[in-house]
Amino acid sequence: xxxxxxxxxxxxxxxxxxxxxxxxxxxxxxxxxxxxxxxxxxxxxxxxxxxxxxxxxxxxxxxxxxxxxxxxxxxxxxxxxxxxxxxxxxxxxxxxxxxxxxxxxxxxxxxxxxxxxxxxxxxxxxxxxxxxxxxxxxxxxxxxxxxxxxx
Numbered sequence: 610x611x612x613x614x615x616x617x618x619x620x621x622x623x624x625x626x627x628x629x630x631x632x633x634x635x636x637x638x639x640x641x642x643x644x645x646x647x648x649x650x651x652x653x654x655x656x657x658x659x660x661x662x663x664x665x666x667x668x669x670x671x672x673x674x675x676x677x678x679x680x681x682x683x684x685x686x687x688x689x690x691x692x693x694x695x696x697x698x699x700x701x702x703x704x705x706x707x708x709x710x711x712x713x714x715x716x717x718x719x720x721x722x723x724x725x726x727x728x729x730x731x732x733x734x735x736x737x738x739x740x741x742x743x744x745x746x747x748x749x750x751x752x753x754x755x756x757x758x759x760x
Contacts, residue, residue, distance in 0.1 A: 613642040617747065620739040625718050629751075636756035637725040645737070645746035649676035674740035678748070682735065724751055725758035 611630060614621055621629075632638045652658050657679070665672030724734050734751040 611640070613640045613749065617642075617738060620747075621749075622718065625721055628722065629724075632725045632758070633754070636754040637758045638728055638754045639752045641750045641752070643681070643748050643750050645674070645677035645748050646680050647677075647745065649673065649680045651676070652679060668742060670740040670742050673742065674737045674746055677746050678735055678737055681748075728753040729757040729759075 610618065610626070611633070614626055618626070629638070629640060633640055652661070661672055661675060665675070718736070721736070727734060728751060733753075736749045736751070738747045738749065740746060
């Protein structure tokens with residue numbers, strides 16, 4: 610087990626850990642463990658706030674995780690069409706300047722096998738780990754490594 614996974618073995622399935630460590634050892638990705646904001650702020654954009662309220666009630670842990678991820682990534686705009694479901698990898702294309710690379714964020718390890726290939730085109734992937742109502746929100750931030758994956 611690597612340092613970034615310490616204490617998270619219950620929320621990162623063994624096959625996922627194996628693949629992530631393999632990709633890291635090949636130089637395809639880098640892994641950083643982060644703690645998201647504990648009391649994430651409501652988005653300034655009223656449309657984002659409306660979309661989040663329409664999707665999840667205030668006490669839903671997924672809403673808290675989404676707000677914290679958006680705050681961490683510095684997302685300012687987002688359309689409801691980019692949030693397909695809380696259990697899919699989300700890509701907020703409207704949140705980044707045209708032509709810029711943008712991070713993706715994931716939920717429940719859906720589509721995790723695409724991480725090294727997505728990173729070849731982007732800046733990062735944020736995976737929120739087991740969101741809860743009150744405990745700290747942990748996440749893993751994956752960034753491109755020195756050896757990009759080939760499609």
